Structure formats: structure tokens, C-alpha cells
Amino acid sequence: MVxxxxxSGKRPEGDLVxxxxxxxxxxxxxxDIFGGWLMAQMDLAAGNLAAARSRGRNATVAVDGMQFLxxxxxxxxxxxxxxxxxxxxxxxxxxxxxxxxxxxxxESFPVTEAEFVFVALDAEGCSRALPED
Numbered sequence: 001m002v003x004x005x006x007x008s009g010k011r012p013e014g015d016l017v018x019x020x021x022x023x024x025x026x027x028x029x030x031x032d033i034f035g036g037w038l039m040a041q042m043d044l045a046a047g048n049l050a051a052a053r054s055r056g057r058n059a060t061v062a063v064d065g066m067q068f069l070x071x072x073x074x075x076x077x078x079x080x081x082x083x084x085x086x087x088x089x090x091x092x093x094x095x096x097x098x099x100x101x102x103x104x105x106x107e108s109f110p111v112t113e114a115e116f117v118f119v120a121l122d123a124e125g126c127s128r129a130l131p132e133d
Contacts, residue, residue, distance in 0.1 A: 010110065012097045014083030017045040022076045022100075033072040038098055038112065039063070045080035046094040046116035053084060053092055054120035054130050061091070066114035076100040079108070085115065090127040092118045 018041060026037040043060055050058040072078060078100050085093040094116045101108040122128040 012079070012081040012099055012110070014081035014095065014097060015049070016079060017048050017082045017096075018078075018080040020078050021103075022072050022074055022078055024074050027074060031074065033074070033076070033078075035068055038068075038072060038078070039066065039114075041078060041080055042096040042098055042112075042114060043116065045082045046096050046118065049082040049084060049094050050092050050116075050118035050120075053087070054118075056128075057121045057123075058092075058118040059121055059125075060116055061119050062117040064115045064117070066112055068112050070100070070109055070111055072100045072111055073102070075103050077103055077108075078111070087130055089129050090120045092120070092130070094118065 020041065022033045026033050028034050047058060047060065078098060081097045081099070083095050085095050095113065096116060097113040098111040099108045100111045119127050120130050
């Protein structure tokens with residue numbers, strides 16, 4: 001397994017939630033991976049953590065602070081890390097970092113990060129309190 005670390009020595013924070021490969025179907029006309037594809041992967045990662053914390057259904061209600069630092073290319077390995085930042089009565093703030101690695105390289109680099117806000121939902125789709133830890 002490849003150790004995730006940038007050339008500056010920075011390491012990702014949070015738990016590894018998703019590792020996937022960027023494919024040709026996910027590109028824009030310039031050959032870079034669509035930002036929307038990357039954002040969707042990040043939402044999946046945050047949603048996975050939200051589901052585990054809330055032990056049930058959730059909805060994404062906000063995404064804050066996303067800035068793209070470097071493009072992701074076809075064939076890059078994309079790794080997503082998520083960490084729970086805070087909780088409210090029914091809400092969770094989850095920070096997601098996306099890192100990429102050219103498959104012919106040992107070096108990974110940060111691509112983007114953002115804070116996702118989720119709300120726990122009941123069976124009818126209304127907000128519900130988070131369970132006690």
C-alpha cells in the first residue's frame with residue numbers, strides 16, 4: 001500500500017473512506033476530471049461517515065469552503081478522508097479532504113477539501129435528533 005503524503009510532508013487528516021480511480025467518462029473537454037465528479041465522491045464520503053454517526057438516513061444541507069488546488073487526471077487514484085468536526089441536535093459538520101496520486105508515482109497531493117453539513121432524518125424525511133454516542 002502507498003503511504004499518502006505530499007512532497008511537503010503534509011498528511012491527510014481523518015479516516016480513509018473512499019479510494020477510487022478517475023476514469024475517462026468523468027472528464028471535461030480539456031481531459032481533466034470534472035469538479036462535479038470529485039464533489040460527488042466527497043459527498044459520498046461525508047455521507048458514509050454521517051450515516052455511521054447518526055445510525056440512519058441523512059441529507060446534505062450545505063457544502064462550504066471548496067477550492068480546487070490541482071486538477072485530477074484520468075487514471076489518478078483519488079483517496080477521500082473524512083472527519084467529524086462537530087455535531088448539533090440533528091446536524092453534523094464533516095470535513096472531507098480529497099487527495100490524488102498519479103498511478104505511476106509514489107507521491108500524493110491534496111486536490112481539494114470542504115466542510116459538508118448533514119442533517120439526520122427520520123423515516124418521513126424530517127430532521128431527528130442524533131443518537132447519544
